Amino acid sequence: MAWVSLVxxxxxxxxxxxxxxxxxxxxxxxxxxxxxxxxGASFLFLANAMETLPMGTAYAVWTGIGASGGALLGMLVYGESKEWKRLLFIGMVLGAAVGLKIVS
Incomplete structure (x- = not known):
């Protein structure tokens, strides 16, 4: 349930x-x-997730989702560059979040 709250x-x-x-x-x-x-809702759900998950893991995944999601929204909503290099690094951030889930 903590991972759902974190997402x-x-x-x-x-x-x-x-x-x-x-x-x-x-x-x-x-x-x-x-x-x-x-x-406000983001902080509440993050606090809920941190009751179970380690602080470093929760914070890293939370910021990874926010940063990657923000970049993707910028591409989709505001027409920002969709260059393959940007997509590669966004994928790397998301891959790191999945990796933290696997080892936690």
Whole structure:
């Protein structure tokens, strides 16, 4: 269950990053509320996961999901570069997260 909480925390982290970009474009209170809610939920699920998982593992996986997901969302939503080198390194980050799951 801790791993599910950790993945959900990472997904909320991605949502929070998306809302940062939305806030820069729209500058309205809804974007602020969604940003705070996204990161707040992310921290709550991360804290839940850290009750069982080691702190270093949980934090590394959480940031990996957030960073990779943010980069992928940038490519899909904002038209950022989809160069193969970027995809390779995103895959490496995700592979490291899977590796931490395997050894934990």
């Amino acid at each position: 959900v925390a990472g997904l909320f982290e991605m949502f929070g990053v998306l809302m940062i970009s939305k806030l820069h474009k729209d500058r309205n209170w809804q974007a602020v509320v969604l940003l705070v809610a996204g990161f």
